Amino acid sequence: MKLFEFEGKQLFQKYKISIPMSTVFSKEVKINLLEFKQGYAVKAQVTAGKRGVSGGVVLTHSKIEAEQAVHELFSKKIHGFPVEHVLVEEKQNIECMYYFSITYDTVEKCPVLSFSKNGGIDIEKMVDLYRLDIPIEYNSKQVLDWLNSIGLQKVNLSDLEQLICQAFTCFLEEDLRVLEINPLVFSQEQKWIACDSKILTDDDAQFRHKERIFPSRNEFGKIPTIRELQAKEIDQDDYRGVGGKYTELTGNIAMLTAGGGASLTNMDALLAYGGKPANYTEYGGNPPQEKVYKLTKVILSKPGLVGCWHVGGTANNTQIDVTMKGFALALEEIKPEYPIVVRRDGPNSSEGFRILEETAKKLKLNLKWFDKNMPMTESAEVLMKMVKEYQKKKGLN
Amino acid sequence: MSILVGKGSRILIQGITGREASMILPDMLKYGSKVLAGVTPGKGGQTIQGIPVYDSVKEALDIHSEINTSLVYVPPFAAKQACMEALDNGIHLLNVVTERVPVRDSWAIIKKAKELNARVIGPTSLGIISPGKCKLGPIGGNDPSSVYQEGSIGVMSKSGGMTTETSWVLRLNDFGQSTAVGLGGDVLMGSMFTDLLPLFNEDQQTKAIVIFGELGGLQENAVAEYVKHFGQPKPIVAFIAGKFSEHLPQAIFGHAGAIIQGGKDSPHEKIKELETAGIRVAKVHHEIGEILKEVL
Numbered sequence: 001m002k003l004f005e006f007e008g009k010q011l012f013q014k015y016k017i018s019i020p021m022s023t024v025f026s027k028e029v030k031i032n033l034l035e036f037k038q039g040y041a042v043k044a045q046v047t048a049g050k051r052g053v054s055g056g057v058v059l060t061h062s063k064i065e066a067e068q069a070v071h072e073l074f075s076k077k078i079h080g081f082p083v084e085h086v087l088v089e090e091k092q093n094i095e096c097m098y099y100f101s102i103t104y105d106t107v108e109k110c111p112v113l114s115f116s117k118n119g120g121i122d123i124e125k126m127v128d129l130y131r132l133d134i135p136i137e138y139n140s141k142q143v144l145d146w147l148n149s150i151g152l153q154k155v156n157l158s159d160l161e162q163l164i165c166q167a168f169t170c171f172l173e174e175d176l177r178v179l180e181i182n183p184l185v186f187s188q189e190q191k192w193i194a195c196d197s198k199i200l201t202d203d204d205a206q207f208r209h210k211e212r213i214f215p216s217r218n219e220f221g222k223i224p225t226i227r228e229l230q231a232k233e234i235d236q237d238d239y240r241g242v243g244g245k246y247t248e249l250t251g252n253i254a255m256l257t258a259g260g261g262a263s264l265t266n267m268d269a270l271l272a273y274g275g276k277p278a279n280y281t282e283y284g285g286n287p288p289q290e291k292v293y294k295l296t297k298v299i300l301s302k303p304g305l306v307g308c309w310h311v312g313g314t315a316n317n318t319q320i321d322v323t324m325k326g327f328a329l330a331l332e333e334i335k336p337e338y339p340i341v342v343r344r345d346g347p348n349s350s351e352g353f354r355i356l357e358e359t360a361k362k363l364k365l366n367l368k369w370f371d372k373n374m375p376m377t378e379s380a381e382v383l384m385k386m387v388k389e390y391q392k393k394k395g396l397n
Numbered sequence: 398m399s400i401l402v403g404k405g406s407r408i409l410i411q412g413i414t415g416r417e418a419s420m421i422l423p424d425m426l427k428y429g430s431k432v433l434a435g436v437t438p439g440k441g442g443q444t445i446q447g448i449p450v451y452d453s454v455k456e457a458l459d460i461h462s463e464i465n466t467s468l469v470y471v472p473p474f475a476a477k478q479a480c481m482e483a484l485d486n487g488i489h490l491l492n493v494v495t496e497r498v499p500v501r502d503s504w505a506i507i508k509k510a511k512e513l514n515a516r517v518i519g520p521t522s523l524g525i526i527s528p529g530k531c532k533l534g535p536i537g538g539n540d541p542s543s544v545y546q547e548g549s550i551g552v553m554s555k556s557g558g559m560t561t562e563t564s565w566v567l568r569l570n571d572f573g574q575s576t577a578v579g580l581g582g583d584v585l586m587g588s589m590f591t592d593l594l595p596l597f598n599e600d601q602q603t604k605a606i607v608i609f610g611e612l613g614g615l616q617e618n619a620v621a622e623y624v625k626h627f628g629q630p631k632p633i634v635a636f637i638a639g640k641f642s643e644h645l646p647q648a649i650f651g652h653a654g655a656i657i658q659g660g661k662d663s664p665h666e667k668i669k670e671l672e673t674a675g676i677r678v679a680k681v682h683h684e685i686g687e688i689l690k691e692v693l
Contacts (some may be wrong), residue, residue, distance in 0.1 A: 104500055106614040106662075109507050109585050136508060162517040175501055177584065205499035207474050249645065261556020261582075264611060264638035265682045272681045273639050280641075284558075316538040375566055375683030 001201045002047040007086045008197030017163055017181075018193045018338075022089040024201050024278070025325075031070050033063050039091035039197075040066035045075045046081040047217065054078050057149055057393075059091060065293070080223065092193055096155065097183035099129075099197075100164065102171045110135045112162065112172065115150060119183035123141075138168050155186045163192045175205030205237045209311040219222040231281075234294045241287025241318070243295045251276025254299045256292075256327065258344070259284050260313025264378065266311050269377035273384040278302050286318045292326030301336045306396065307387040308340045311379060315346025324352035335363050339386035343379035345372035366390070398422070399527035399576040400596040400603070401490065401518070406531045407463040409454065409488065410435045411479045412471035413445055417535075419492075422446050424539045428532040428586065433461040436479075454486045455535050468533055469519070476520060477502035493519030493587060494534050503585040514655040517587030523557035524581030536560065537580055548573015548691065551597035553590050554580035554609035554614070556638070563609050563636070563685065565590045570686030573600040582611055589616040598630055605632045605693055608687055612664050613640030625657035632692040635671050636679045640664040 003011075006024040013019060013161070024045070025031055031038070040063070044056035052055060056078040058069035070086045095118035105112040108144030117361075118128060132146045143162050163184075171179045180198035187193055201209075218282045224232075253275045257263035263282040270277055277298055283292065300308065310327060312318075324344075329341075342356060353369055360367040366386065370379050390396075400522045408425075411435055412418050424448060425432055432454025434449050434457040441452030451457040458464055466471060466557040467483040469491055476498045483491055483505075489517050493512070493684035498506075510517045518525060524534020527545040544565050550572045554560035560579040567574065578593060580586055598601045617637060624633070645664055662667060677692060679685045 104504070104584050106584060106586075106616055107589070107619045109589075110504060172501055175499055177500060202500050204497040205501065208499070256422060259556075259558040261554070261611065261638055262562060263560035264556075264641070265559060265562075266637070268638060269642040269681050270643065277641065313558050314544065314565060316535065316561075354405060362519075365484070372571070375569060376562060377682040377684075380681075 001214060001217075003043040003199040003201065003214060004047060004085060004217075004351060005043065005197050006085060008199035009194065010193050010198065011174055012197060015166045015173075017166050017170070018191060020089040020092055020193060020195060022087055024085055024087045027074055028067060031067050032087060033067055035063065038092035038093060038281060040069075041074060041091050042066050042069040042073065042120065043087045044078050044083045044157060044206065045085035045087055046078045046083060048079040048081055051078055068142055068147075082223075089195075092195060093188040095188050095190075095314045096186045098186070099182045100167070101178065101180040101182070102168060103178045103332050105129055105133055106282070108133045108135065111166075111168070113115060113146075115147070115152070117152070119185075131180065134168070134365055136397045137163060140165060140277070147357070156192070158190055167246045173315050175199065175202045175208060177202050227279075227301060231298045234291055234298070236349050238288070238291065241283070241285040241291055243283045243287045243291030246295070246298060247277055247280040248302070249277050251278045252304050252306045253383070254278050254302065254305050254308040255281060256296060256299055256308065256310040256320065257281055258315070258323075262313045264310075266309070266377060266380065269338055269380040270384075273380045275307070275380065275387065276306060283323075284318060287323065289322050289326040290327070292323045293329045296327050296330035300330065300332050300336060305336070306338050306391055307383055308336060308338065309380065309383050310340065310342040310344065311376060312344050313376060315344070318346055319348050320344055320346045320352035321355065322346040328355050331359055331365065332363065336365065338366070339390050340367040340384035341379050341386065342367070342369040343374055346370075398600050398602050399530060400531050400600050401516075401527070401578065402466065402525045402575055404526050404530050405433060407461070408432045408464045409457055409461070409464045409467045409483070409535065410448075411467055411469045411483060412451055412475075413437055413448065414440050414443070415470055415472075418468075418470035419445055421535045424535075424541075425539075427534055427539075428541055430531045432532060434465055445615060454482045456639040457651065458486055464488065464532065466492070467590045468524075470496060471495055472548070473497045473499070477505055477623060480506040481509060483584070483649075484513050484515055487666065489513075489515045491515065491517045491519075491587070492522055492525055492533050493517060493581070494522055494524065495519070496521045500584050500685065503583060503587070504617070507585060507587060516592075518578060519581045519583075519587050521557070521581030521583050523560050525574045525578050525579075526574070526577065526650065527660060528574050534579070537539070537664065544568060546569050546573040549575060549604035551575050551600070551603040551604060551606040552577035552609075553580055553593055553606070554578070555580055555586075555611050556609060557581070559609050560639070563607060566683050566686050567607065567689070570690060572686070575600060582614070584649060585616065586616060589619065591616070591619045594620070594623060594629075603631065605634065605689055606687070608635040610635060610637045610667060612637075612642055615662055617667040618670050621674035621676065624674040626674060629675075632689075633676045634679060634685055634688045634692065635676055636682050636685055637664045637667050637671075638682075
């Protein structure tokens with residue numbers, strides 16, 4: 001889970017990493033600012049990056065202006081995110097700004113520290129990223145040597161190493177995937193201060209942090225569509241299989257895709273054959289009939305569809321007769337005119353295909369089905385040919 | 398010969414009495430895999446489908462000293478402990494099927510394995526199969542030979558389901574597999590493509606290697622680096638899934654690694670690096686078969 005800046009800073013405080021004096025306001029709360037002698041940094045709390053360039057941060061000297069800024073930020077959207085919290089901090093007297101992060105290096109297979117002398121800007125633009133792998137364990141001397149080699153002038157390196165050591169403890173103890181401080185400020189008062197926090201927690205380690213509860217949030221910077229909300233309900237109160245993952249996209253080919261890796265692969269295939277997906281989904285884990293039925297209904301309720309592709313690999317556990325029954329029930333209600341291609345195999349697939357054939361015949365659907373003898377991604381080509389004919393016949397383009 | 402698992406594999410299953418492990422056990426036995434013992438703390442003394450269960454790895458090894466491979470099938474919170482126990486007792490090949498292992502625990506397991514010169518495949522692995530010789534884990538389900546047949550192609554995949562689907566595309570093109578390995582797509586992988594490439598390169602049965610990669614992580618980029626640095630005696634054909642995500646607004650499919658890795662872990666960048674290293678990358682998944690015919 002991505003944490004808001006103020007939540008990340010609460011973790012920093014727990015590990016004695018200095019942060020500016022601050023107050024966080026929720027939308028409903030009365031704004032009552034403290035006196036900050038050095039001025040105010042008013043920051044919208046959203047998990048999207050590049051908050052500064054999109055007006056999510058306001059710097060001001062006056063308390064009245066700061067209060068006004070808080071109200072304005074609450075009425076704004078930052079990269080599509082509504083602002084639910086605003087953090088007001090004391091502005092820092094900056095001597096230098098740096099970048100610091102800890103994450104896992106996927107190739108070295110260990111934590112890696114990154115440091116840049118050009119803090120405060122976008123990571124993509126950083127040309128001087130210094131890296132130090134931590135293959136076995138944190139070693140203060142090694143980190144100090146590394147900091148020395150970077151050539152930082154006129155800053156207190158042993159204090160910096162201490163901050164990094166605390167950050168590393170925080171990274172491990174809290175089971176984080178990313179801990180980023182940008183900017184990491186060295187102040188005119190010769191202090192190291194974490195002026196921002198970007199934290200990604202490891203959801204798989206939640207069982208070790210039962211006391212640490214962050215309210216659920218929209219991490220994708222996009223207000224969910226009606227269909228996305230409907231899909232979410234599919235998995236509520238029913239733990240059997242997964243049927244509620246649905247992301248709406250702008251295309252016109254309905255995608256009923258099974259399996260994680262297979263869904264990615266098939267989305268790519270559709271694009272390669274000139275199709276535009278109307279949505280992304282992954283179902284799997286042997287879902288009951290109702291889940292596939294509901295998911296199909298959600299997917300096919302999007303207006304303007306010109307085709308439907310129900311595709312997955314050869315299942316190990318997922319019962320194909322059960323999932324096809326759910327699919328067929330939804331087809332009976334919707335009766336699509338546009339072409340449908342199904343490619344699937346696995347347990348009880350022949351019964352599944354019998355159900356499909358019967359439904360297609362009864363409803364006079366433009367439906368083709370294939371078992372595993374048709375390569376999964378090749379069936380995208382079949383569908384797109386049918387879609388082109390359909391569009392031609394309908395005078396669509 | 399094949400790699401990792403074969404006729405000589407003598408298998409321990411950690412977490413053998415669990416629901417999923419006991420479901421796949423008969424499939425493994427039917428295939429002829431030599432499962433000698435299982436471990437579930439507190440369930441020692443039982444037998445499950447004829448296989449004796451012990452309280453600890455040590456007790457199992459005291460009786461079955463031939464064990465050289467452990468299939469780890471325990472819940473996520475117990476994975477680290479189970480792997481440490483297997484490693485500490487000298488088992489040199491661990492296949493971790495458990496999903497959702499915390500990254501910090503994976504790091505600890507990987508460190509320990511490195512220290513002891515042992516090999517870990519997974520977490521989140523679908524298993525390993527050397528067709529005709531040994532099936533370890535759920536790979537291939539209850540009818541492995543419908544997809545997996547002895548042959549000359551080494552298969553490595555970050556995605557479980559796509560290990561089988563990729564092997565199936567090979568079959569449709571009359572290729573069998575030397576060994577197919579579900580590597581699991583975790584942030585930290587016990588073994589990544591480049592860890593197993595040397596094994597496939599040395600294996601006489603393997604004539605070419607197929608890699609299924611995905612968006613995220615830099616393990617595919619490491620393949621390009623490896624080939625550029627060491628050369629590559631056998632052809633590699635790759636497929637990288639997730640290209641569509643680059644056509645979407647970043648906000649929708651933006652993922653954690655991208656924050657730090659500056660876009661190098663995008664499918665586009667991975668494909669570019671692999672192709673620059675002379676590796677053929679299939680644009681659409683099933684083209685893997687045709688490309689293999691061209692390169693062999």
